[in-house]
Amino acid sequence: MSALDDLPNLPAPAPPPLSQLLEAELAQLTPVSTRRPVRQLALLVAISLIYGVGVLAWLTLRRDLHELPMGWLVSAGLAWLLGFVVPVYLATVPRAGAVMPRWKLAGASAIIGALGFIALGLALHPSAPTSAPPLGWEHFMNGRGCLEFGLATALVPVVVGAIFLRGALPVGSRPIAAALGAGGGSLGGLMLHLHCPITDGLHVGVMHGGVVVVAALLAAALVPRATDVR
Amino acid sequence: MAEAKDLMQRYCDGDAGAFRELYALVAPRLLGYLLKMARERALADDLLQQTFLKVHRARAAYVRGADPLPWIYSIAHRTFIDETRKHKRAVVRVGDAEELPEVPAGLTGESDDRRDDVRADPELVSAALDALAELPAQQREAVVLTKLDGKTVAEAAEIAGTTVGAMKVRAHRGYEALRRTLGKPDEPPKKVAGGAP
Numbered sequence: 001m002s003a004l005d006d007l008p009n010l011p012a013p014a015p016p017p018l019s020q021l022l023e024a025e026l027a028q029l030t031p032v033s034t035r036r037p038v039r040q041l042a043l044l045v046a047i048s049l050i051y052g053v054g055v056l057a058w059l060t061l062r063r064d065l066h067e068l069p070m071g072w073l074v075s076a077g078l079a080w081l082l083g084f085v086v087p088v089y090l091a092t093v094p095r096a097g098a099v100m101p102r103w104k105l106a107g108a109s110a111i112i113g114a115l116g117f118i119a120l121g122l123a124l125h126p127s128a129p130t131s132a133p134p135l136g137w138e139h140f141m142n143g144r145g146c147l148e149f150g151l152a153t154a155l156v157p158v159v160v161g162a163i164f165l166r167g168a169l170p171v172g173s174r175p176i177a178a179a180l181g182a183g184g185g186s187l188g189g190l191m192l193h194l195h196c197p198i199t200d201g202l203h204v205g206v207m208h209g210g211v212v213v214v215a216a217l218l219a220a221a222l223v224p225r226a227t228d229v230r
Numbered sequence: 231m232a233e234a235k236d237l238m239q240r241y242c243d244g245d246a247g248a249f250r251e252l253y254a255l256v257a258p259r260l261l262g263y264l265l266k267m268a269r270e271r272a273l274a275d276d277l278l279q280q281t282f283l284k285v286h287r288a289r290a291a292y293v294r295g296a297d298p299l300p301w302i303y304s305i306a307h308r309t310f311i312d313e314t315r316k317h318k319r320a321v322v323r324v325g326d327a328e329e330l331p332e333v334p335a336g337l338t339g340e341s342d343d344r345r346d347d348v349r350a351d352p353e354l355v356s357a358a359l360d361a362l363a364e365l366p367a368q369q370r371e372a373v374v375l376t377k378l379d380g381k382t383v384a385e386a387a388e389i390a391g392t393t394v395g396a397m398k399v400r401a402h403r404g405y406e407a408l409r410r411t412l413g414k415p416d417e418p419p420k421k422v423a424g425g426a427p
Binding site: 004006007008010012013014015016018019021022025026027029030031032033034035036037094097098099100103104165166167168170171172229230 | 271377
């Protein structure tokens with residue numbers, strides 16, 4: 001095996017001179033403001049929340065809001081908020097000393113969020129006298145408006161995140177994009193949590209939780225092209 | 231010589247000289263990696279230039295104070311993967327075998343007749359390089375990064391965009407394949423095929 005042991009000691013090859021294209025780019029070199037992940041995260045969260053509040057103000061708050069158990073209302077709302085902030089944090093902020101975000105953790109957070117919110121919606125869906133009647137399987141598709149509004153809410157964090165991460169993701173761009181999508185989807189879920197009076201488990205689990213899944217999948221499919229630098 | 235992150239910061243501040251220093255510091259190592267991956271000097275040179283062009287265009291994505299090397303290596307990795315896919319998609323029609331150009335250089339970046347300059351047994355080194363070139367791309371990359379470039383498994387996994395476990399398996403399988411190939415003295419390793427894998 002001595003031949004293999006000798007390989008690391010081979011002299012490094014001499015690189016070619018810079019190409020004309022690179023020389024031309026260097027001739028017009030200008031200072032750039034580099035990426036500040038924490039600042040970007042704060043901006044992304046702020047812009048997304050303002051947009052989410054705007055969408056909610058347009059759609060109005062759910063009519064049964066004051067009759068629902070406050071503990072559930074607050075804790076489920078916090079869960080949706082965490083489902084937004086945590087994946088977005090992992091997708092934008094790298095560990096100290098690194099350029100690229102933590103795609104493995106970001107991807108895992110997207111999967112946990114997607115499955116978790118479906119399970120949460122199916123399992124916990126208290127209702128009040130003024131809540132909307134259950135849709136059930138028969139009228140299940142009537143609730144698709146929630147999926148559409150949720151996805152519309154998810155659009156802003158995903159687009160802002162994609163702009164911020166341009167060039168930062170030579171590898172792991174799909175899991176990072178999925179995390180952005182899941183985060184945006186969770187913001188959509190939070191908005192639906194405060195707007196939609198339908199308390200049917202199937203609707204809450206599949207339509208509201210489904211926003212996270214669909215947003216994550218769409219982002220994973222579309223965002224990597226947007227963040228790529230050619 | 232200044233550290234890569236200091237050079238990267240000065241370069242982002244608009245210092246073209248810092249970019250040249252960064253190139254002088256990083257390009258030889260990066261070219262060594264790309265040569266072992268691409269198996270062809272001209273292609274490796276092209277990939278190196280493409281990599282630095284992408285680094286230049288994406289420099290605003292750099293985070294001050296961070297080590298730029300894993301990021302630059304990942305860009306090189308991505309560039310190599312994209313180029314390989316492009317080659318796989320392209321249907322290239324060639325003429326007779328006699329018309330094919332010779333492989334222009336060996337994996338060290340030197341022409342075959344200069345491989346003898348290596349101080350270690352040149353035949354063994356040549357055989358090892360040929361055996362390395364025969365490995366599947368993922369295993370080759372794992373061996374190159376962990377065994378030849380001296381990166382840790384975690385660093386190599388970060389560069390290649392895979393998990394530590396997967397990188398360990400690839401490196402182990404690649405190294406075992408090399409040991410098997412090089413452990414058969416009666417059976418000389420196959421010659422390096424030109425072109426991208």
